[in-house]
Amino acid sequence: MFPQSGKAIVFDNFPDPTDTWDIVETIGKGTYGKVYKVLNKIDGSKAAVKILDPIHDIDEEIEAEYNILKALSDHANVVKFYGMYYKKDAKCGDQLWLVLELCNGGSVTDLSKGMLRRGERMEESILAYILHEALMGLQHLHVNNTIHRDVKGNNILLTTQGGVKLVDFGRIPRVIG
Numbered sequence: 001m002f003p004q005s006g007k008a009i010v011f012d013n014f015p016d017p018t019d020t021w022d023i024v025e026t027i028g029k030g031t032y033g034k035v036y037k038v039l040n041k042i043d044g045s046k047a048a049v050k051i052l053d054p055i056h057d058i059d060e061e062i063e064a065e066y067n068i069l070k071a072l073s074d075h076a077n078v079v080k081f082y083g084m085y086y087k088k089d090a091k092c093g094d095q096l097w098l099v100l101e102l103c104n105g106g107s108v109t110d111l112s113k114g115m116l117r118r119g120e121r122m123e124e125s126i127l128a129y130i131l132h133e134a135l136m137g138l139q140h141l142h143v144n145n146t147i148h149r150d151v152k153g154n155n156i157l158l159t160t161q162g163g164v165k166l167v168d169f170g171r172i173p174r175v176i177g
Helices: 056-072 108-117 124-143
Strands: 021-029 034-040 046-052 081-087 095-100 156-158 164-166
Touching (some): 056 081, 056 124, 108 156
Antiparallel strands (some): 034 046, 081 095
């Protein structure tokens, strides 16, 4: 289903993102690159894009994240995956775009730090809700023989509608079985 040659992804086979997406603003920094809010030129929807420099050393990790997102992002507690794009740019360097669901609520780490700065503590019921939802996402991965391997507050995002989403599958997953 995805463009590949042998085991490795052939980046050139993915569409150019500039035909579909416009970068609106920077919203964060991920493990391997910056994250931006993007606007779909066709339908006006918003998403997040993680822009990676496809360096040979991390090709295997990019492929692992792509495969997990493509196969397992159909769960309420895993960030939705909208597609991968490849932008050739001889001047600034080629880029790989992973387009994902926009989680405007930020990360659990951001929420915790903000509350601490204000001298507040998270209510136990809110903490229990976040943990329950994150565990539901992890259960989905485990049922599908995948271990996340980098679960932390920065990799649990919140939506403004109260959703809790696991993200950042860049570390090579351990497949169970």
